[in-house]
Amino acid sequence: MTEDDGPPAYAFLTFNSPLSEARAAAIVRRLAVHDPADVLDIGCGWGELLLRVLAASPASRGTGIDTDQRLLDRARAAARRRGLADRTTFEAVDGSTVRGPAELVICVGSSHVYGDGRAALTALFPLVRPGGRLLYGDATWDPAVTPDPDKVWPDMLTLPDLGGLVDLAVGAGFRPCHVEAANLDEWDAFESGYLADFEEWLVTHPHHADAAKVRAETDEHRDRWLHGYRGGLGFAYLTLGRPVD
Secondary structure, eight states: TTTTTOOOSSTTTTSSOOHHHEEEEEEEHHTTTOOOOOEEETTOOOOHHHHHHHHHHHTEEEEEEEHHHHHHHHHOOOOOHHOOGGEEEEEOOOGOOOOOEEEEEEEOOOOGGGGHHHHHHHGGGHHHHHHHHEEEEEEEETTTTOGGGGGGGGGGGGOOOOOHHHHHHHHTTTTEEEEEEOHHHHHHHHHHHHHHHHHHHHHOOOOOOTTTHHHHHHHHHHHHHIIITTTEEEEEEEEEEEOOO
């Protein structure tokens, strides 16, 4: 898509989740220390986290799975620039059809592939080789926050809190090796970066044929964020281990 067609996609985001550089670096170190032979990223998007793990673990090979061809093209280009193309494959595949297993599985923000968090963790367990790791990232909700119901999407209020999500992981058979959650600064940076695609385009294309539609959708999203789910919607990053047989 060009600027004449409409706003770009994810041009202002490094990761497609609320994740700071500092937290990403810590996660990568934690995953790479085990030197996983193979890494499987389900819902990889443009593959940023997968590529960083491979760069930190020179013996690893990675496969990224997604259904968005534009993002996969971006991932392949990034792999070539970083000299990782010979160790990385990106495939346009429905994540729910992947059978694995791999020594390290990454599934961040892609539980919807399986339905919900409980179903995702159950389905992901057999994809992780015994003794391996799963980096699982998923949304949570703070039950202490009571939002205006008109300002949030209904499924947000059915999300587990952080403890509930960890309980689901343990129930699926994993051991929680590290538990952490995005902070408000990470959420604000993520939401601002997501909306920047549209806001920057609207600044330079206020009279475009699609401007009114883009403006209305952007204003609605920002209103829901700032006056609805900000402070209630969370995001957890769980480093989970599958016990050896």
